[in-house]
Amino acid sequence: xxxxxxxxxxxxxxxxxxxxxxxxxxxxxxxxxxxxxxxxxxxxxxxxxxxxxxxxxxxxxxxxxxxxxxxxxxxxxxxxxxxxxxxxxxxxxxxxxxxxxxxxxxxxxxxxxxxxxxxxxxxxxxxxxxxxxxxxxxxxxxxxxxxxxxxxxxxxxxxxxxxxxxxxxxxxxxxxxxxxxxxxxxxxxxxxxxxxxxxxxxxxxxxxxxxxxxxxxxxxxxxxxxxxxxxxxxxxxxxxxxxxxxxxxxxxxxxxxxxxxxxxxxxxxxxxxxxxxxxxxxxxxxxxxxxxxxxxxxxxxxx
Numbered sequence: 251x252x253x254x255x256x257x258x259x260x261x262x263x264x265x266x267x268x269x270x271x272x273x274x275x276x277x278x279x280x281x282x283x284x285x286x287x288x289x290x291x292x293x294x295x296x297x298x299x300x301x302x303x304x305x306x307x308x309x310x311x312x313x314x315x316x317x318x319x320x321x322x323x324x325x326x327x328x329x330x331x332x333x334x335x336x337x338x339x340x341x342x343x344x345x346x347x348x349x350x351x352x353x354x355x356x357x358x359x360x361x362x363x364x365x366x367x368x369x370x371x372x373x374x375x376x377x378x379x380x381x382x383x384x385x386x387x388x389x390x391x392x393x394x395x396x397x398x399x400x401x402x403x404x405x406x407x408x409x410x411x412x413x414x415x416x417x418x419x420x421x422x423x424x425x426x427x428x429x430x431x432x433x434x435x436x437x438x439x440x441x442x443x444x445x446x447x448x449x450x451x452x453x454x455x456x457x458x459x460x461x462x463x464x465x466x467x468x469x470x471x472x473x474x475x476x477x478x479x480x481x482x483x484x485x486x487x488x489x490x491x492x493x494x495x496x497x498x499x500x501x502x503x504x505x506x507x508x509x510x511x512x513x514x515x516x517x518x519x520x521x522x523x524x525x526x527x528x529x530x531x532x533x534x535x536x537x538x539x540x541x542x543x544x545x546x547x548x549x550x551x552x553x
Contacts, residue, residue, distance in 0.1 A: 254437060254440070254441050255440060255441065255444050255507070255531060257441075258440075258441045258442075258444035258445040258448070259444055259445075259448050259531070261445055261448075262444065262445045262446070262447070262448025262449040262451075262452060263448060263452055266448075266449035266450075266452040266453050267445075267446070267449045268453060272446075272449065272450070272453075275442070275445075275446050275449070276446060278442060279439075279442050279443055279446045279515060280406060282435070282438065282439040282442050282443070282512075283406050283407075283439060283443070283512040283515060283516060284405075284406050284409075284410045285410070285435055285439075286410075286435050286436060286439045286512055287380070287406070287407050287410040287411045287414070287512070288410035288411065288413060288414040289414060289425065289431070289432045289435055290376065290380075290411055290414060290432075291410065291411040291412065291413065291414020291415040291416075291418065292414035292415070292417060292418050292421045292422055292425055293414075293418075293422060293425045293426060293432055294373055294376075294377060294414075294415070294418065294422070295418065295422055295426070296415065296418065305367060305370075305494075307490065307494075308364070308367050308371065308490060308494045308497065308498060309367075309370065309371055309374060311483075311486055311487065311490075311498050311502065312349070312371035312372075312374070312375065312497075312498055312501045312502050313371075313374065313375065313378065314486075315479065315482065315483050315486065315498070315501075315502030315503070316348060316349050316375050316379075316501075316502060317346075317378070317379075317382060317386075319479070319482055319502075320345040320346075320479065320505075321342075321345050321346055321386060321390070323345060323475055323478060323479070324341060324342040324344070324345025324346065324390075325342065325390070327341045327342065327345075327471060327475065328342065330471055332467055333464075333467060333468070333471065334459060334464060336459070336522075336525035336526070336528075337464065337467075337468050337471075337525075337528075337529060339391060339522070339525070339526055340525060340526040340527065340528055340529035340530065341468075341471065341472070341475070341529045342390060342391060343387065343391065343510075343514065343517075343526050343529070343530070344472075344475075344505055344510070344529050344530050344533055345475075345505075346383050346386045346387055346390065347379065347383055347505045347506055347509060347510045347513070347530070348372075348375040348376045348378065348379030348383060348505075348506050348509055349371070349372045349375040349376070349501050349502070349504045349505065349506060350372065350504045350505065350506040350507065350508065350509075351369070351372040351373060351376060351506070352508075353500075353504055353537070353538060353541070354368050354371075354372040354497075354500045354501045354504050355368050355369050355372060357500045357541045357542070357544075357545040358496055358497050358500045358501070358545075360542075360545040360546065360549055361496045361500065361544070361545040361546075361548035361549050361552070362493070362496070362548065362549050362552040362553065363492070363493050363494075363495075363496025363497045363499075363500065363548070363552075364493035364494050364496065364497040365497075367493070367494055367497040368497040368500055368501050371497065371498075371501045372501050372504075375501065376506065376509060379506075379509065380407060380408060380411050381408065383509075383513060384407065384513070384517060387517050406516045407513065407516055436508050439511075439512055440507065440508055440511050440512070443511045443512050443514075443515050444511060444527075444531075446515070447511070447514070447515060447520070447523045447524040447527060448524050450520040450523070450524065451520070451523075451524030451525065468528070468529060468532055469532055469536070472529060472532050472533045472536055473536055475533070476503065476533065476536050476537055476540060479502065479503040480499065480503045480540070480544070482502075483498050483499045483502035483503050484498075484499050486498065486502075487499065492552060496548055496552075499544075499548075500541060500545070503537065503541070504537055504541075505530065505533055505534070505537070507530055507531065507534040510527065510530040511527055511530065514526050514527045514530070
């Protein structure tokens with residue numbers, strides 16, 4: 251997945267789409283995003299989510315980490331000197347995203363944590379994020395002038411997800427037994443969104459301001475943000491049992507690339523979307539590398 255995203259980024263920089271090709275890819279991107287959120291809705295078993303909510307202590311901490319602590323840190327990042335406006339906007343957008351499901355569950359499993367709690371928490375995070383992330387973007391990023399029309403949010407995100415939930419009793423069991431469809435759609439949509447967003451940014455000159463020192467500072471701030479969330483979630487779970495504490499650490503410190511890139515394509519205008527998603531991509535690589543090491547060490551500690 252990392253190679254796919256990086257390849258799409260490089261292709262968008264070197265061979266940007268123009269003219270009719272750009273229009274066709276824009277339409278394909280919209281259709282892919284709608285299909286992706288329909289499948290998200292169809293795959294999520296609402297009953298399982300409600301059952302998982304019974305562990306209020308764990309799920310409440312996960313939601314607080316994702317939608318209270320993370321956004322608060324995103325606002326603090328706006329005070330960091332040296333960061334340009336695009337990087338600050340992208341980091342704030344990153345902090346408003348839901349947690350990632352796959353990585354959170356995998357790392358919790360490797361670390362011998364509460365896998366069921368992690369799965370439920372990450373699923374609830376994404377379920378809530380379908381509504382809450384666009385609302386938070388509208389409130390906290392409205393001053394940028396780069397947000398898209400509310401109709402696009404409803405049509406491309408909320409409506410497909412709602413339709414998926416309506417038909418979930420019929421298609422949900424099949425989708426959960428055959429995850430390859432959602433996984434393939436997930437990855438292909440990310441690649442398409444990454445290419446089209448970077449391509450549009452390249453043709454519009456949005457990358458002209460990006461410098462190597464600026465990228466280095468972005469990576470440094472992203473690493474500090476990740477370190478802060480790892481420390482906060484670990485400290486916040488000290489009164490939980492070890493399995494729940496590990497689940498909180500892995501879910502509460504993550505942000506979803508799979509949701510972030512499609513959402514950015516819907517929530518922001520093309521001129522803004524690519525620069526906004528750059529911090530999401532950087533943070534994604536950092537969280538994977540860091541949590542892979544942490545998961546192995548925690549597993550040894552549990553054993």
